[in-house]
Amino acid sequence: MSHTPPATTPPWWKRWWRRLPPSRQDRFATLGPLLAVLLFLAAIVVAIAYLRFEEIDREREAVTRDVEYAQQRLRLRLLERQEQLMRLAREIDNQALDTEEFAFQAETLVSQFPELLAITWVDSRRRVLSGYTSPSAPVALMRSVGSSLSPSETDGSFDLARDLRQPIYSRPLADNDPRSARLMLHVPLSEQGRFAGTVMGEYSVDGLMRFGMPPEIMARYAVALLDDSGTVLAGSLQTAEPVLSFLPWSTPSLEHEVPVSPVGNGLILKAQGYRTSQDIVGSGFVGVIGALSALTVWMLIGTWRHTRRRVQAQQALVAETNFRRAMENSMLTGMRALDMQGRITYVNPAFCSMTGWTEAELVGRTAPFPYWPEEDHELLHARLEDELNGRSTPGGFEVRVRRRNGTVFDARMYVSPLIDPKGHQTGWMTSMTDITEPKRIREELSASYERFTTVLESLDSAVSVAPLGSEELLFANKMYRLWFGTRGQGHRHLVDLAGNQPQPSMDDADPVDAFAGMPTGTLTDAGVENAEVFVQELDRWLEVRTRYLTWVDGRLAQMVIASDITPRRAAEEQAARQTERAQTASRLITMGEMASSVAHELNQPLTAISNYCTGIISRLQEQRISPEEMLVALDKTARQAQRAGQIIQRIRAFVKRSEPNPTLSDVAQMVNNAIELADIELRRQQVRLTPYVAARLPALMVDPILIEQVLINLLKNAGESIVQAGRPLGERLVELRVAPRQLDGEGVVEFEVRDSGKGVPDEMIERIYEAFYSTKSEGMGIGLKLCRSIVESHHGRMRMENLYNGTEVTGCCFSFWIPVAPRLQPQGSSDTAANEPLTDTERAR
Incomplete structure (x- = not known):
């Protein structure tokens, strides 16, 4: 007994691939090589960057180690000087030194250690008792015995040494030039448990740099001593950034900084590794690989674009055909094509919708057409003859059209010749528009205009409209004609009395329109202006209201409404009295x-x-x-x-x-x-x-x-x-x-x-x-x-x-x-x- 093996379901990715259209399959097939090339280039760049980062980490560790070694050397040198000053302070406390002996030992220390600028014995009142200053020190450090130190000279370190009773370093002090910065060390003195002053040692920051920094560190790095604000006090640093520093194989700036103990954060040691030349071989290797990859990508993209253009051309042809068909089907204007003998060759869906007959029932028919009303056959036959002979008016003509259900509507037809691509006339194209609703609206507007005119004619106020700067009268009602006649002088007279007539500009006057360039939008948006004037010709008080408007022909006009207020003025005067x-x-x-x-x-x-x-x-x-x-x-x-x-x-x-x-x-x-x-x-x-x-x-x-x-x-x-x-x-x-x-x-x-x-x-x-x-x-x-x-x-x-x-x-x-x-x-x-x-x-x- 044989068994049929069960049908296996293909994996999901095969099912997904088969569901794709051919154009999408071609696109994914083209993207495969492109993706492979990009992955290869990315792998090369990542490998080079990884090796470079490893090298940079090793260099940074070396910079950190060397800077900390240099900081220890500076620290030991400062501690040795501090211990020597503390020894002097102990001898003073034990009264084993007088001022002359102190000056001699201070001179010995300053001569032996070049970083020391001065050593001074200061009592509790900041008076200088004794000391010695290096001949190379600035003039400001040459203090005479008996002079007093100002609080600004010690920067608060003297007060801290007095309060804490322990050696205190000051912040780096610089008068004008940061390169002449110095440090102060105050070692407190005590006399029977009371503060008796300090032994003040002053260091040159530049001397510490030159005599305390190991030569091998100075040879390998750019080293400098900075204050807490980043100002360089001694040494030098590099300022220019390396070229192409954003690339992974470029050489970044290697630097490290640490505070100098026991001074603290007021004095910082910073070192920067000297920049070496760029890795030309590595950069060239990466450039060659990138160029080859870019060339491959460019060729793949060119092939892909050529294929896509062919697909786009096909799609554009289909879309154009569908668009023209959709445009014809969505038009609200009925379209009908006749051949040279008057036979219908084409009708669009709008024409069929208007008449109620289908395309199959109309195409191929000759006159009389089924949508002709029976009572208009003779008139429509004459119209068709004129149309076939090219005697139709460019403005079209109005006809009546019968629907399939027997109702009749008004339509307007426009006729134009139908030309083929070779320039020969093959028939006539007729467009038909239903004008039943516009005709009804036009009749209603005409009736509304008549009602509006009747209302204006029956008003007790004079209403007139005239263009600006002209005596032409565009409109005048019955009361205006009764008061001022049929001319525009009365309108101008009322405007002049009311003082609401804008004056045209006389500069570069337009010979056609004196008011050309005026802000007509602002005028027409403005509100109504009122004025009460007395017209001597009528012996009446009139309330004149003016407003600017745009007339039907686009001209800027002014409407004037004048109402008789003579009785009201008399009543107001009586009320005032x-x-x-x-x-x-x-x-x-x-x-x-x-x-x-x-x-x-x-x-x-x-x-x-x-x-x-x-x-x-x-x-x-x-x-x-x-x-x-x-x-x-x-x-x-x-x-x-x-x-x-x-x-x-x-x-x-x-x-x-x-x-x-x-x-x-x-x-x-x-x-x-x-x-x-x-x-x-x-x-x-x-x-x-x-x-x-x-x-x-x-x-x-x-x-x-x-x-x-x-x-x-x-x-x-x-x-x-x-x-x-x-x-x-x-x-x-x-x-x-x-x-x-x-x-x-x-x-x-x-x-x-x-x-x-x-x-x-x-x-x-x-x-x-x-x-x-x-x-x-x-x-x-x-x-x-x-x-x-x-x-x-x-x-x-x-x-x-x-x-x-x-x-x-x-x-x-x-x-x-x-x-x-x-x-x-x-x-x-x-x-x-x-x-x-x-x-x-x-x-x-």
């Missing part, structure tokens, strides 16, 4: 209410004048007065008369009716004038007024009489509120505060009146500014209304708030502020200000 009369009446009422207080205030100077005059007459009759005494009495009488006159002049100025006159006014003077009048009534009511006026307040562009009226009204109301609240005399207080502030980034001056009355009930707060509404039984209700109108006419604001102590109302605060910026112009100051339209609050004034 009524407001002015109300302000004068309010001041008269205020003075009437304060009449008794003013009379009492005037009675005092008049009584004083009468008394002075009676006394003078009596003493003159008795001849008991000297000329000097008479002059004093007459001077006092004159001052009282002046005081009475000032009160009367202030009252007359306050109640005098005059036109509003904003001027630059001093705030302190306005406040003082208001206090003089208001304080009369407050003193009668036994209310104490406390003013707080800030220094150096800016001048305000206001009408001072109107601002004084507001302040007097608020102060009088505050006093009446305190009296109505029945406050005891000690609590009858009114505060007037005037100070500058910043409000929304704008500088203002705030006026604040605080009283200790009973405040304003919550239900009345919303109505206190209403006309003829008052919280007082005898009030007329126009005071606060006028106050707020006056403040707002000066571009300010007024507010009110109750003052609380817990839940109890302890008073009321009225405040208003006036902007510092001179928004109001003085009367007659400029013609521009007189022509500017007034705001509502300014008209109220």
Whole structure:
């Protein structure tokens, strides 16, 4: 019995290879040799780099070992000198040395060891007792006996030796040239347990380098002594980097540094290996291998690119064919081709979709075609004859087309000859577009235009549009034609009156368009500009609004809308006159209410004048007065008369009716004038007024009489509120505060009146500014209304708030502020200000 061996499954990589298309298989087959060459080159480079890194590691170990050996030699030399100085210190401590013997031994040591510059005996007060300095030492080290060392000379090492009682090395010290740096060693001295000074030895850093460094180290390396900031103090270092240092076989800079003990991190020994020549043989070997590998890679890439171009050409041909077919199928315009006899040879899917017939049902058909409406056969036959004979209009023609389901739509057809690659005409190509929706939109736009024109014609305002710098009138409604006729002079006249006509530049003027180069985008984006003008020809006040726009033909135009505001201007003037009369009446009422207080205030100077005059007459009759005494009495009488006159002049100025006159006014003077009048009534009511006026307040562009009226009204109301609240005399207080502030980034001056009355009930707060509404039984209700109108006419604001102590109302605060910026112009100051339209609050004034 035979057995069929089971089918074995090929490995995964074979299955993956078989699933790839031939083009991908060719690409992977080409990449195999390329990858092998690159791997071979990488292996050579890695091997050379590994061997080079091994060599560099050995060289670095040698540098480290030699530098540490040199550091030990320097350390031993420093320790030997330190031991000799400590021996001198012990002899001084044992009083075995005097200053002369110390100088002799110091001279012996300095002469024997060239790195020593000086040895000095310094007492606890830094005075030099004895010492010796090498003749080759700098002049700054030549210290005389009895001189003192400054703290900067020892760099704090003297203090450390005193505190720690052990030898201390200083940081390397250099005056100007780092090459003249020196070290200090302070060995402390003690006398019966107390610090008695130091034996100070000074080393030349350059001498340590020259006499303490082993010659074999100096021959093999560039050696230098550095401070903690890296400054070279002795020796020299290499600075240039090796050429091609980034290559693995290049020679890197070999260096090593260690701190010199026992000095510490303040003195560092650094050595650099002298650079040898580049490995020319190794570099050349690697270069040859790289060049051969690059050549092989270039040949493989060339073969791969040639194969890829062939594949790309095939793919481009297929893609072009598919693209043209997709473009024809995705077009929304129907395409139909006819031969020279009028037979359909081609239709695209859009044409079939429009008509409802398939390509098979249309190709090969002759007239009459199935998509022709029966009632239009004669017309369409004539159109076809014109098309076949080349008499079609370039702009196309409009026809009706019937769908397969019987519905009819409007279409527009364009005809062009069909030329083959040899230049011969083989038929006619017709494109068809469904214009049913555009035609409907065009009809709706026409109806909308008619409605729009009807609305504009029925407006009570004159509307006109004209190009800039031209008297041509692009549009004018019925009201414009009624006022100004059918020409553009009226439009130009309104623009000139409103002052909104831009002036063309006279430099390099364009002979065609004087406004060429103007920023039309900025003009059309700008908002509407308003102006109120008086037209003498019509005897009317008109509100003129202008706006720049781009006309339908692309020209920059200006639209003007003029509305008749003559009745409104008359009403505003009447309201302004009524407001002015109300302000004068309010001041008269205020003075009437304060009449008794003013009379009492005037009675005092008049009584004083009468008394002075009676006394003078009596003493003159008795001849008991000297000329000097008479002059004093007459001077006092004159001052009282002046005081009475000032009160009367202030009252007359306050109640005098005059036109509003904003001027630059001093705030302190306005406040003082208001206090003089208001304080009369407050003193009668036994209310104490406390003013707080800030220094150096800016001048305000206001009408001072109107601002004084507001302040007097608020102060009088505050006093009446305190009296109505029945406050005891000690609590009858009114505060007037005037100070500058910043409000929304704008500088203002705030006026604040605080009283200790009973405040304003919550239900009345919303109505206190209403006309003829008052919280007082005898009030007329126009005071606060006028106050707020006056403040707002000066571009300010007024507010009110109750003052609380817990839940109890302890008073009321009225405040208003006036902007510092001179928004109001003085009367007659400029013609521009007189022509500017007034705001509502300014008209109220």
